[in-house]
Amino acid sequence: MTHYTKSFVAMHWVHAVLLTFILLGASLVMPDLPEQGGDLAPFKIHIILGILATVLTLVRLLMLRSQPEMEPLKVNSLRQKAIAWNHRLLYLFILIAGISGFATANSANVGEVAVLGKDPTLYTGAGGATELLADIHGASTTILMLLIAMHIAGVLSYRIKTGECILKRMWF
Ligand code: HEM
Numbered sequence: 001m002t003h004y005t006k007s008f009v010a011m012h013w014v015h016a017v018l019l020t021f022i023l024l025g026a027s028l029v030m031p032d033l034p035e036q037g038g039d040l041a042p043f044k045i046h047i048i049l050g051i052l053a054t055v056l057t058l059v060r061l062l063m064l065r066s067q068p069e070m071e072p073l074k075v076n077s078l079r080q081k082a083i084a085w086n087h088r089l090l091y092l093f094i095l096i097a098g099i100s101g102f103a104t105a106n107s108a109n110v111g112e113v114a115v116l117g118k119d120p121t122l123y124t125g126a127g128g129a130t131e132l133l134a135d136i137h138g139a140s141t142t143i144l145m146l147l148i149a150m151h152i153a154g155v156l157s158y159r160i161k162t163g164e165c166i167l168k169r170m171w172f
């Protein structure tokens, strides 16, 4: 096959827009978890969209299993391996970000208060295990951003080296 299927292409772009929105929103606009008490409302959208992005990754991995075999790219075998690993690590780090985010929120009852609207005193604060989990979540999202940057750089460098636009494989 020279093109991914239409449904897989649609999923790639919905997912890319969603993840960009989550990453930019959380890095630039969303505050850190408050030490104690405080307003948890800014975390509501992030938690809902974060869970959605994680579930979409699982759906996407299921869809990937039924994709027809793609024609190999015109690159040497080392570069082919690097591309395959970039793709695997993208999936992996979206899942690690989703799971670590869920664990962070769960350890301090952020979701109960911010999403389910329960009693704000249930929030147990940003210290202890929550701080460690938040650090893991932050580190996994930084790695995810680096992988996305490498992914985009790879698409551009393929164009420069071969003169071909690889984007056609991931378009309708
Ligand atoms: C959050 C942003 C993005 C994520 C998480 C992402 C993720 C992925 C993944 C996991 C694949 C592998 C598909 C497979 O399993 O075979 C892929 C393929 C692809 N992506 Fe992205 N992508 C993102 C943004 C972009 C952008 C901005 C571009 C264009 C500059 C792009 C262009 C492509 C192309 C052309 C392919 C197909 C590569 C091939 O034919 O082997 N992606 N993307």
Ligand code: HEM
Residues within 6 Å of the ligand: 019, 022, 023, 026, 027, 031, 032, 033, 043, 046, 047, 049, 050, 051, 053, 054, 094, 095, 097, 098, 099, 100, 101, 102, 103, 104, 105, 110, 111, 134, 135, 137, 138, 139, 141, 144
């Ligand atoms: C793939 C999905 C996700 C991405 C890309 C993502 C991204 C981010 C980013 C970039 C930050 C800011 C990190 C920092 O400033 O150090 C953040 C913080 C946070 N995220 Fe996520 N997130 C995702 C999923 C989730 C999920 C599913 C939850 C909860 C169910 C969640 C809960 C949180 C919380 C509570 C914080 C604040 C942590 C702190 O104060 O340091 N995230 N997320």
